[in-house]
Amino acid sequence: MEFRKLGKTGKEVSVIGLGCEHLDRKPYAQVEETVNAVLEYGVNIFDVFMPGMEIRENIAKALGNRRDKVMIQGHIGASDVNQQYDISRDMPTVKKYFENLLRIFGGHIDFGMLFFIDTEKNYNDIFETEFVKYAEHLKKQGDISHIGFSSHNPEMAIKAINTGIPEMLMFSVNPAFDMLPSTEYVFDHFDNGFTPELLTGIDPKRAELYKLCEQKQVGITVMKTYGAGKLLSKDHTPFDKPMTVPQCINYALSRPGVSCILPGCQTAAEVHDTMRYFETTAEERNYTEVVFSGKNDFKGSCVYCSHCQPCPVEIDIAAVTKLLDIANLDRDNVPPSIKSHYQNLAHKGDECIKCGHCEERCPFSVPIIQNMADAAELL
Numbered sequence: 001m002e003f004r005k006l007g008k009t010g011k012e013v014s015v016i017g018l019g020c021e022h023l024d025r026k027p028y029a030q031v032e033e034t035v036n037a038v039l040e041y042g043v044n045i046f047d048v049f050m051p052g053m054e055i056r057e058n059i060a061k062a063l064g065n066r067r068d069k070v071m072i073q074g075h076i077g078a079s080d081v082n083q084q085y086d087i088s089r090d091m092p093t094v095k096k097y098f099e100n101l102l103r104i105f106g107g108h109i110d111f112g113m114l115f116f117i118d119t120e121k122n123y124n125d126i127f128e129t130e131f132v133k134y135a136e137h138l139k140k141q142g143d144i145s146h147i148g149f150s151s152h153n154p155e156m157a158i159k160a161i162n163t164g165i166p167e168m169l170m171f172s173v174n175p176a177f178d179m180l181p182s183t184e185y186v187f188d189h190f191d192n193g194f195t196p197e198l199l200t201g202i203d204p205k206r207a208e209l210y211k212l213c214e215q216k217q218v219g220i221t222v223m224k225t226y227g228a229g230k231l232l233s234k235d236h237t238p239f240d241k242p243m244t245v246p247q248c249i250n251y252a253l254s255r256p257g258v259s260c261i262l263p264g265c266q267t268a269a270e271v272h273d274t275m276r277y278f279e280t281t282a283e284e285r286n287y288t289e290v291v292f293s294g295k296n297d298f299k300g301s302c303v304y305c306s307h308c309q310p311c312p313v314e315i316d317i318a319a320v321t322k323l324l325d326i327a328n329l330d331r332d333n334v335p336p337s338i339k340s341h342y343q344n345l346a347h348k349g350d351e352c353i354k355c356g357h358c359e360e361r362c363p364f365s366v367p368i369i370q371n372m373a374d375a376a377e378l379l
């Protein structure tokens with residue numbers, strides 16, 4: 001397993017975690033085999049947004065005396081009062097469901113997530129009411145370690161982050177969503193299928209969100225890595241061919257700010273399939289041909305795919321470029337964390353010998369040599 005820091009929470013999370021949604025309403029034996037399988041691989045973060053008592057108790061039971069081996073992302077405002085996965089802002093209901101979650105998981109939840117901020121109304125109902133105060137109270141009391149939130153909308157996510165309250169974000173990240181104009185709502189495209197003509201370039205709002213997260217050290221945990229399976233399906237992919245699981249995982253993990261993905265494995269076999277990611281080569285993980293072939297909108301912009309490697313002086317070009325892109329958001333006020341991240345790289349931009357091999361390999365005509373010089377100057 002590989003681990004990454006979850007932004008300013010400082011927690012080291014496994015790059016592959018477990019989204020427990022698909023274990024809901026499954027027999028206990030299946031929950032247990034899945035939990036056992038992920039723990040064997042060193043997974044240490046679970047998303048538990050489901051409001052149902054049975055699934056919550058099944059996961060806790062399967063963990064048994066290993067509760068301290070995992071961090072739980074639990075959602076404040078998830079209920080099943082009117083439907084299976086309901087959003088509640090009614091404080092007695094919100095408290096009842098979250099306190100039930102706390103009790104089931106030993107009195108402590110690692111990441112208390114403000115549930116579902118996709119619209120202005122969602123935002124107002126949380127940040128301009130008692131709701132956010134309740135989350136802050138939970139943190140002050142030590143019932144939760146960190147406040148996070150979940151969203152599928154980049155504009156609302158940016159607005160929530162700019163309150164300064166959330167320390168982390170659960171966001172839907174995959175190439176189809178990233179190319180969808182932010183004026184479109186991702187769930188409409190879940191239900192009706194993607195419209196390939198809309199997917200021409202990375203939506204600037206989403207690119208801004210990821211860079212903002214990295215800049216402000218708001219770590220991202222990823223949902224919908226495979227676009228609810230559509231990106232893997234020959235019948236539903238919006239691209240010329242389906243993506244593979246390693247390509248989808250690599251895409252999500254190569255966005256700025258992303259710390260881990262939370263795939264919804266529902267059997268031990270699915271866990272083993274997912275973990276094959278660690279055995280794949282860089283070429284097998286390479287998503288550029290599937291996602292970006294025939295599209296010109298990316299010319300000049302780095303998509304952090306690492307297709308330009310290897311570099312003879314071993315510069316991690318995607319990592320340097322990612323940090324440079326974040327620094328370019330505000331060149332006069334580059335966050336110290338970005339500078340220090342750059343300084344800690346084994347090889348930096350000033351080591352570039354201008355051989356040009358990377359620019360020949362980059363499918364998007366990124367001015368890499370210039371970028372290396374820029375990074376050396378700015379960072």
Ligand code: SF4
Pocket residue numbers: 301302303304305306307308309317318321361362363364365366368
């Ligand atoms: S410079 Fe080009 S090849 Fe290298 S990571 Fe960026 S987009 Fe990919």
Ligand code: SF4
Pocket residue numbers: 310311312313314315317351352353354355356357358359368369372
């Ligand atoms: S031009 Fe610079 S960054 Fe690119 S491969 Fe050569 S040394 Fe590495």
